[in-house]
Amino acid sequence: MxxxxxxxxxxxxxxxxxxxxxxxxxxxxxxxxxxxxxxxxxxxxxxxxxxxxxxxxxxxxxxxxxxxxxxxxxxxxxxxxxxxxxxxxxxxxxxxxxxxxxxxxxxxxxxRTPALRLALERIALALAGRPAARLATHLSIPLSANSLLRLLRKLPDKKPSTAPRVMGVDDFALKKGHVYGTIIMNMETGERVDVLPDRTSQTLVAWLRDHPGAEIVCRDRASAYAEAVRTACPDAIQVADRHHLWMNLCEAVEKCVAVHRGCLAERADETATDAPVVPVPGGVAVEAPAATEGLRVIKRRERHAAVHDLYDKGVQIQVIAETLGLDRKTVHRYAHAATPDDASLATGSRSYGQIHAYTPYLYQRWNEGCTDAARLHAEITERGYRGSKRTVRRHLQQIRADGTPAPDKPQELTVRKATWLITAHPDKINESKALKLKQLFARCPELEAVAACVRAFARMMTERRGEELDQWLTQVENTGLKPLLSLARGLRQDFDAVTAGLTLEWNSGPVEGNVNRVKRIKRDGYGRAGFDLLRRQILLAD
Structure with missing residues (x-):
């Protein structure tokens, strides 16, 4: 032997x-x-x-x-x-x-040996099911998808006896718009502690009572979580997430800008405008004929008016969509468009965005008499443009159809652009954007007051000066703007948690990161896995 x-x-x-x-x-x-x-x-x-x-x-x-x-x-x-x-x-x-x-x-x-079992468990935790089976086959350790899932379900479950001292809680979609779960994290170690099958306050209350010990709870603005913590852990400090607070403020600012959308158009003394004339050979300029409106343009204008008639009254986007029989995304696009043209998909798509940097040059050449899209494409390509001829042709299509000269003034501010100017970090505002902002405030002092509130909140948030929250809320309430007043009421109802969020070092950032990770895991097992398997992958995977 x-x-x-x-x-x-x-x-x-x-x-x-x-x-x-x-x-x-x-x-x-x-x-x-x-x-x-x-x-x-x-x-x-x-x-x-x-x-x-x-x-x-x-x-x-x-x-x-x-x-x-x-x-x-x-x-x-x-x-x-x-x-x-x-x-x-x-x-x-x-x-x-x-x-x-x-x-x-x-x-x-x-x-199989323990070493092989451990390797297969790691593969199953990372990929689960069929993707894991394909990888295992490539690694010469073949195993069926069902066998890998059985290995996952045999793994010992995490069953904590107490809650973390600093705990983070957030929801995630099991079926977007219908079914949501809850993830609980240890904010001090970054460890995933547990996953709950829903996001109701009753479920979280039961969990907190079975797992005592939470002293600080980081959460978003969800009222269900706030109520659960108050019920089960009345002595725990609740911390509202700073990111969600900032997003709430930005949403209120956007609503304020939408109410004052009439101030977004630039005045004649700010940008020179010329009469609509068409250059013709011989240097003679004649008035352009009135453009014939197509059915699509008329429909867009009517839809824009119908949406804003309800949106300006404070009706929610979902209710508007159900009332008008439109998709929620369509209503959102029209509600945040200053003009009917801003709601056009043709000029709002991502692939169309880069040509706007070359719009002044294209309009200048058009007014000089060069209307050949291929030639104009070649000229701006030499200047760094990377788009297609088709995009240039589409960009000039409306001017060609109207028979009018290209506008000399820059594109008007939209609600979204104006909101970005007001809420953007000062380092991202160059001279031209600063000038636009100054002109906007000159046309609309109300938006200047909104911008002052934004700057004060940003300073309070970055410098962790939560003790100034009451003073800031008073400043907001003095503006008299309904969207900001609504925001102030919500923050006062959650005053202690918001103050803690603007003062303490803790926030829900790590929880949000794990929610994004959960989305990836959920996609991998879409249609082939239940909550028990998803929970094990969330808790046990590296």
Missing amino acids: STWQDACSCDYNLLTVFSHLAPVTVEGVTTDDDAVILTAQTTTREAVCPGCGEVSSRVHGGYRRHLADLAVAGRRVIIDLAVRRFRCPASACGRRTFVEQIGGLTERFAR
Whole structure:
């Protein structure tokens, strides 16, 4: 009988690589096209009964086990291991016989080594199901998707006995718009603690009562979580997330700008405008004929008016969509468009955006008499444009159809652009944008007051001066603007949590990051996994 070292003709000791084979004797190594087969037997003289713990040396019989192991050089490894069955010496033991187990190599009823099982569990946690099965096949450790899912479900579940001292809680969509779950995190360690099947206050209250110990709870502005913490942990400090506070402010600013959309148009003394004339050969300019409005333009104008008639009264976008029979995204686009033209998909798409940097040059050349889209495309390409001829042609299509000169004035501010100017970081505002902002404030002092509130809140948030919140709310209420008044009422109702969010170092950023991670896991298992599997992947994956 040869040992493992005798059976292998390698120049180095393979026991350093296959350390889990040290307790057995390898009798032979054979190979075929896709597998390496190791024939081995155990060397122990006695074994411990798993039922009573008695040591036995009485051999009852034996058989051979076939264990799959980690692959070597792209080949499957199979260990053909001879094991023995021992008699238990204790008469009171319920086990008459038992099979010896080799630590690190065998497990009861298992057909794979612990090392292979661990590797497959890691793959299943990362990918789950069919993607994991495909990767395992490529790694020469093939296993079906269902078997991988069974491995996942056998993993020990996390069952914390207490809540983290600093706890983060947020919701995530199990089925967007319909079913939501809740993720709970330890904010001090970044560890995922638990996942709940819904986002109701009753479920979180029950969890907090079963897991006492939370002293600080980071959350978003959701009222259900606030109520749950007040009910189950009345002494805990609630911390409203700064990111959500800033987003709430930006939404209120956007509503204020929408109310004053009439101030977005530039005055004649700010940008010079020319009469609509068409240059013709010979230098004679004639008035352009009135453009004939198409049905699409008329429909867009009517839809814009209908949406704003309800939106300006404070009606929610979802209600407007149901009333007018429109998609929610369509209503959102029209509600945030200063003019009907701003709601056009043709000029709002992402692929269309880069040409606006070259619009002044295109309009200048058009008014000089160059109306060939191919030639204009070639000229701006030399200046750095990377778009297509089709985009240039589409950009000039309306001017060509109207028969009017290209406008000399820049594009008017939209609600979204004006909101960005008011809420953007000062480092992102260049001279031209600063001039636009100054002109906007000159036309609309109300928006200047809004901007002052934004600057004050940004300073309070970045410098962690939560004690100034009451003073800031008074400043907001003095503006008299309904969107800001509504924001102030909401913040006063959650005053302590907002103050803590603007004062303490804690926020829900790590929880939000894990929510994004959950979305990726959910997509991987879309249509093929339930909540139990999703929960295990969230809690156990690296």
